[in-house]
Amino acid sequence: MTDTINTQQTPALRPALPLPEAAARGLAAVGGLATAASAFLAWTYSSAFPGDLTVNGYPGGLQWVTLVAGLLVLLYALTGYRVPGLRWLAPGGAEGATVIVAFGALATTWFTLIAIADELGGLANLASGGWVAGIASLVALLGALGLPRDGVAADADNPLKRVVGYPGKRPDLRPAPALPVAVELLIITLALALGLGIFTFGIDTSYGELFGGFLITAVFAAWALSRSGALGRLTDITSRHRVFTAVGAFVAAAIFPFTQNSDANASIGVNLLIFGATALGLNVVVGLTGLLDLGYVAFLGVGAYTGALVSGAATSSLHVTFPFWAAAITGAAVSGIFGVILGAPTLRVRGDYLAIVTLGFGEIFRIVVNNLDGVSGPNVTGGPNGIPNIPDLSIFGFNLGNAHTIGGITLGRFANYFELMLVFIAIIVLVFSRSSSSRIGRAWVAIREDETAATAMGINAFRFKLLAFALGATLAGLAGTVMAHVGFSVVPDPFVFAGPVPPNSAFLLAAVVIGGMGTVTGPLIGAALFYLLQAKLQFLQSYQLLLFGIALILFMRFRPEGLIANKQRQLEFHEDETESAAELSTAGA
Structure with a gap:
């Protein structure tokens, strides 16, 4: 070269x-x-x-x-x-x-x-x-x-x-032919x-x-x-x-289960994809629209509980069994409706007030699902015991709970769900990419940069913010339906602001901010990094908030645009350095 x-x-x-x-x-x-x-x-x-x-x-x-x-x-x-x-x-x-x-x-x-x-x-x-x-x-x-x-x-x-x-x-490096x-x-x-x-x-x-x-x-x-x-x-x-790059990336990811000798690493992989998909949904709210949501994990919980209730679990209070595609659509739709319900009365406030309201919604969700146990309230969610024994998915007669041999390589249960979640990731990436580059996406960015100026230019800020909340919640609910089947059960413990076990709102927010707000690959890399830290370094689980805090401080100081930088935000964060380099280059000439 x-x-x-x-x-x-x-x-x-x-x-x-x-x-x-x-x-x-x-x-x-x-x-x-x-x-x-x-x-x-x-x-x-x-x-x-x-x-x-x-x-x-x-x-x-x-x-x-x-x-x-x-x-x-x-x-x-x-x-x-x-x-x-x-x-x-x-x-x-x-x-x-x-x-x-x-x-x-x-x-x-x-x-x-x-x-x-x-x-x-x-x-x-x-x-x-x-x-x-x-x-x-x-x-x-x-x-x-x-x-x-x-x-x-x-x-x-x-x-x-x-x-x-x-x-x-480097200001002195010209683009290569x-x-x-x-x-x-x-x-x-x-x-x-x-x-x-x-x-x-x-x-x-x-x-x-x-x-x-x-x-x-x-x-x-x-x-x-x-x-x-x-x-x-x-x-x-x-x-x-x-x-070609996008297709190649998904092909490389699909090959991953074929490189494993056991299903244990595939379990880490499918959970990593679930949290990455949820982080992409949060990226719509935080990265594109600039709305600080501290209770976003509740939407993942809504999708998970909805998917569990309509998938034929023995303890489900609905006693219905939807096909997989119907269960996924139902979970995504119910989460989107909850996003509208939360956003309609709260999105007229900004900044810290919005963060406090969303944090309260996350706590309300956890308390409600704990109380819907048949004692403190109607028996819907099973309370602290959750909804256990969720059956495995069966798609066109292909039971994802059974091991299957493809090309002489045996794919276990988690490997099957990994491939399914990869399809969901492709859908979510497509939705995010098309939304961010559309007129709606440009309106979200305008609201993020200056809501008052965007409103003065004729953008209905409330409507677009509500749309962002609904879309982000829908994407989280879609991931939640798969999460319910992967874990066999749904319990309220993970759906908190911060806790020893991901997912939680602090985990997802750190993944978006450190990975790179407003980008596609940034939240995926951030979620992968934090989940692998949790899975491989067990002693860090007790110091999760300390880890997140130190990482955020370091990144805000040395790389505020995140690991994968959005070009516009990178120029904003390093405007002084770029101008200084240009002045020195001119002086040298």
Whole structure:
């Protein structure tokens, strides 16, 4: 891939360490190579640590993650030497990205060493390979810190920019020329395959330490790819082939159950899709319209209870059995009606008052379903015991509760529901995309930016806000009908503002804000990240609100637009940085 670089360069920041550039780059490369090579040495004397790190000649457990982290440092360091074939890894410059991956390798390595010392009783349990890894990762970071980096001189007092350079979009990088269509489609396919492989590895991690190391490396690698311009170039390619990318993404997701040997990971996958679909519905309300809804999970509960009541459960008070499609439509419709009922009297208030009202609605829903137990009120929801023994779905004679063999691979119960939920996700993504790009979507964005100005321009703010509430509730209810069958029962415990078990309103709101408000993929990635944290790191369940709070503070400070940024909001949040970079570029000219 050929890159054209503008000669109008922004002023360079001095490196954090006073080293000659050639020596610093060589030190980073040697440190990265040594870090990767240390994975083939024994790190402990005892096999009690998960993954058995006592073997020489073959990596195990967290050593695989360290191997990848070290190779990333080596690749980015070699990119600075302009090695043929590696420029695609850093079209916008490799210096800042080298620092980031070096920090990632250091964090992953020392996370492992500290975990070994904690679980086995001290650093004395480290074998020679562990010490080599720790020292090599430090050497790699020292070399990376000696590299010169581009940045904005006015922001030199910012520690983050001082270390990695200018973190935003490179103002001196021109768009790359379009490649042949076949090549671009191949790049998209390879990127999707790599994404599937990374997700499969992450969800297959069998213990918390391995998932923690994987997460550290993945976060720093994604940051480095963004900083180097590689993700930006990939985004440019996917934007030219949106339909192919969308279809390929769903195909890759559909392949996921076929990569699993057990149904346990498929269970995580289907719940992840349920919460991602619900987060997309909340994104209509919060991301597009700008309405802070703190009781949104209640709409998911309405859909779940409605689906359970009309699906032939033995304890259902309605004693009816709808076909699946009718049950799904009923659950979505009832949730939409509840959205209208809530929105009609409350959407005339704004800001904090609306948040308080929606929070109250969420609590009212939980109290009501607890009281409809036949004692405090009519027996509709079963009270705290909920509605158990919900039968599995049967679609065209295909019972989703039974295992099925396709192409020699057996798909269990949760894998079947995963594929069904993927179809629902496709429907919800289509509805969200069409709505956001329509006249209605533009009206929602106008209300989000300035409701008074939108009203002055002739937009009926109340009607459009009510429509957003109804659509968001409908999408949540659609996901709730599947959730009822996946879990065999529906109980009121998860449908609260904050709790140890997702879904809850705090979980969904954090997924939308951190994932990227107003985007399609942002809430899906945010929901996946938070649910995997809950599923893989069990000790975090007791610190859920603390985790959400810290994550929100960090993102509001360093990336307010979220992981997947809406272009308009990204320009708004980084307007000062863009103007500063443009002024410096003009001054250089």
